[in-house]
Amino acid sequence: MAPPPADSERDLAVDVLVIGAGIQGLYLARELSRTYAVCVVEDPTTNSATLESDGYLSGGYDGNDVNRIQPARRAAAWWQLWAESNEVPVEPGPTWYVVEPDDLSRRTRLWTDAALAATQADELPPVFAGGSLADHTPFRTETDVVIDPAVVLTELRRAVQDRCLSGEVVRFGLFTDDVIDDVEVQVGDTLVPIVARYVVLAAGVGNADLLIKLSSRFNDQARRKSTRELVDTCQAVRLQYQLCLRGDLPAVSGRFGSFSVASHATGPGDQRTWVVSPAVDDSLTTLGPTNTRFEPPIDAVVVAGLVDQLLAASPALAARAGELQWSIYVSRRAQHPSVAAADASTVATPVPAKLEKLGLEGFLAVWPSHLAYAQFVGDSVAERIGEALGPPGDFADAVAPAEVGASAPPLAARWARPDFDWQDWEAFRQAWDLKPT
Numbered sequence: 001m002a003p004p005p006a007d008s009e010r011d012l013a014v015d016v017l018v019i020g021a022g023i024q025g026l027y028l029a030r031e032l033s034r035t036y037a038v039c040v041v042e043d044p045t046t047n048s049a050t051l052e053s054d055g056y057l058s059g060g061y062d063g064n065d066v067n068r069i070q071p072a073r074r075a076a077a078w079w080q081l082w083a084e085s086n087e088v089p090v091e092p093g094p095t096w097y098v099v100e101p102d103d104l105s106r107r108t109r110l111w112t113d114a115a116l117a118a119t120q121a122d123e124l125p126p127v128f129a130g131g132s133l134a135d136h137t138p139f140r141t142e143t144d145v146v147i148d149p150a151v152v153l154t155e156l157r158r159a160v161q162d163r164c165l166s167g168e169v170v171r172f173g174l175f176t177d178d179v180i181d182d183v184e185v186q187v188g189d190t191l192v193p194i195v196a197r198y199v200v201l202a203a204g205v206g207n208a209d210l211l212i213k214l215s216s217r218f219n220d221q222a223r224r225k226s227t228r229e230l231v232d233t234c235q236a237v238r239l240q241y242q243l244c245l246r247g248d249l250p251a252v253s254g255r256f257g258s259f260s261v262a263s264h265a266t267g268p269g270d271q272r273t274w275v276v277s278p279a280v281d282d283s284l285t286t287l288g289p290t291n292t293r294f295e296p297p298i299d300a301v302v303v304a305g306l307v308d309q310l311l312a313a314s315p316a317l318a319a320r321a322g323e324l325q326w327s328i329y330v331s332r333r334a335q336h337p338s339v340a341a342a343d344a345s346t347v348a349t350p351v352p353a354k355l356e357k358l359g360l361e362g363f364l365a366v367w368p369s370h371l372a373y374a375q376f377v378g379d380s381v382a383e384r385i386g387e388a389l390g391p392p393g394d395f396a397d398a399v400a401p402a403e404v405g406a407s408a409p410p411l412a413a414r415w416a417r418p419d420f421d422w423q424d425w426e427a428f429r430q431a432w433d434l435k436p437t
Contacts, residue, residue, distance in 0.1 A: 013398040014039045015389060017183060017196035019169060019210060020203030023149075024368055026156035027378040028202060032385060033160050036392045039194060039401045040157075040164045041185055043206060054242060054262040054275040054331075055152075055413070057372050059143025061097050061116060062255060062279075069114040071352070073143050075372035080145050082375065088155050091146035091263060096125060096254030098136045117142040125252045132312040133257055146253045146262050150413040157411070162402040167192065169210060174217045179361045187404055197393060198385050201365040205334040208235055208289035211365060214358070227358060232288040234356060235367050236340035238333050239284040239296055243276040243306050244415045245317075246422060247324035259309055266416060273415050278306050285340050296330040303328050303432045311437060321437045326428035327421050329414070336369035353377040362388065 014037040018029045021042035029040045057079050060072030083090045097118065099107050111118050121138040123129070157164060167187035175181050182193045201207045208231050215227035249272040253263045262275045311318040336354045352373045356365040364384070368377045414420060423431065 011195055011398055012039070012192055012401065012404060013037075013195040013393075013395050014401075015196065015393050015395075016198045016200065016385060017041065017194050018200045018202055019043065019183070020201060020206065021153075021157070021164060022202065022204050023152060023156065023371060024204070024366060024374045024377065025200075025202035026153060026160065027374050028200065028366075028381055029163070030156055030159045031378055031382040033163065035386065036389065037395045037398075038160060038163050039196070040160055041169065041183075041194075042164060042166050043169050043185075043203060043210075044166060054260075054277055055147050055149045055264060056253065056260060056262040056275075056277075057145040057147065059116065059141065059145070060114060061111065061118070061141050061144065063110065063114070066110065066114045069110065069116065072370065072372060073114065073116055075370070075376065076143050076145050078375055079147065079372065083145070083147060083152075086155050088147065088151055091148075091253055091265070092251050093144070093146070093253070094119075094140045094142045095144040095146065096121075096252065096256065097139045097141045098124065098128070098133050098254070098256045099139065100136055100257055104137055125250065127250050127252055127316050128256060128314050130315050132309075136257060141254065144254070146264070148264050148413055150411045150416065153411045162400070165192075165401050165404060169213065172214045172217050174219075177218050177220055177223060177359075180214075180363055190404070192404055196362075197389055198362045198364075200363075200381070200385070204367075205235075205237055205290060205332050206292055207334060207365050207367060209292065211356075211358070212289065223359075230356070230358075233337055234288065234354070234365070235334045236337045237286050237288075237290045238280055238335060238339065239330050240277055240280055240333070241298075241302055241306060242329055242331050242414075243303070243310065244327040244329075244420075244422075245274040245276065245324050246326075246415070247271065247320075249274055249324075256313055257309070259306065259313075264413070264415075275415065276306065276310055278302075278309075282340075287337060287340050290332065292332075296332065298328060298330055300432050304434055307432075307434055318437045321425045324425060325422040326425055327415070327423060328428075328432070331414075333371065334367055335371075336367055338369065352380070355381070 016032050016036050016038045018025045018040045021040055029038050032038050057076050059076035060069035063069035118139040118141050121140055124138050165187055167185040170186050171184040172180055173182040180199050182195045185192050201210050211231045215224055218224045248270045251263050253261055258279055260277050264273050266273045354367040368374055
């Protein structure tokens with residue numbers, strides 16, 4: 001595929017434009033940048049929901065099907081190896097899996113069938129001693145990986161930092177319905193046309209909105225309609241509550257009965273943040289686009305239930321609630337639409353990703369079926385793009401992304417950002433009408 005024509009010798013022109021600066025987009029961009037001229041656009045109006053905020057990469061211990069557990073196990077092991085190879089710190093492990101009595105036989109049988117390593121422990125971690133988990137069985141699980149999501153993204157972006165722009169995707173330019181001629185991005189006060197030989201949408205939850213913008217540019221009315229119908233089922237958007245605690249907390253991560261904990265170092269000494277999540281509620285999963293400009297609503301009943309579960313499981317935390325800072329939000333992730341099936345037992349083993357071309361040359365929209373598969377998907381898509389493009393184009397006279405300005409801002413995990421809404425216990429309790437400890 002030859003380099004695209006440019007309006008002038010100083011247009012911003014690249015081999016590959018990746019829209020989305022989450023884990024999938026950055027992994028793909030880094031792989032492609034070894035050979036091709038790449039530009040990454042981080043659109044602040046969309047939400048890539050990368051690494052799902054808590055930074056917990058499950059090795060499949062909570063899976064319900066051996067065929068789907070094994071890919072998760074391999075993916076988690078790959079991220080462990082990736083972190084070691086790139087000197088990215090991971091949280092100390094192994095993690096915990098505390099199994100409910102009624103689920104013990106089924107759960108351990110699944111682990112054995114899927115060759116997942118798990119060692120039964122003599123007792124619960126001290127922070128959960130004497131609580132509602134006393135009759136549960138604790139295991140140490142060796143395959144799960146807990147990594148600060150901002151650290152992962154920072155390392156992925158390091159190789160392409162000078163190729164990352166922060167700007168809103170305003171318009172896709174199509175002279176015909178066969179190829180994207182350019183993508184207009186509002187970077188600060190400047191509207192920047194980007195001419196690319198290949199365009200990839202890897203913006204997670206934001207992909208559906210971007211596809212709507214793209215489909216509106218088709219000249220053929222029937223094609224606009226069919227594409228809009230596809231957009232309505234192109235992705236599954238899952239919501240999950242994230243309860244955050246910050247303070248003098250132990251380095252304990254894992255699944256404890258009906259909730260999980262991802263523990264991250266956030267300060268000197270024993271200062272840590274816990275991100276506590278209930279099991280995913282499939283009734284909160286929807287298909288198609290979602291409005292990423294607004295935060296999902298928070299149900300006070302769900303908050304109360306999650307806090308009650310945590311404090312009942314840990315009398316030690318209940319006694320120290322006033323010493324900690326608290327916050328709550330709802331995170332979003334976009335996945336292959338197969339996860340939206342009403343009966344998960346009837347869903348065939350999912351492929352690593354959903355790929356959508358819309359019948360266009362040099363275009364692909366990508367959704368991993370599980371975010372831990374981002375490396376598998378990235379390698380496969382990079383190979384596909386390489387076969388389509390052949391040798392890299394000559395862009396010596398083109399504007400480089402770094403010359404445009406407005407590079408993507410530094411990364412921080414959501415709970416580590418300056419504007420994150422931390423509250424002391426009493427203010428948090430009153431805000432959500434929680435019982436006193």
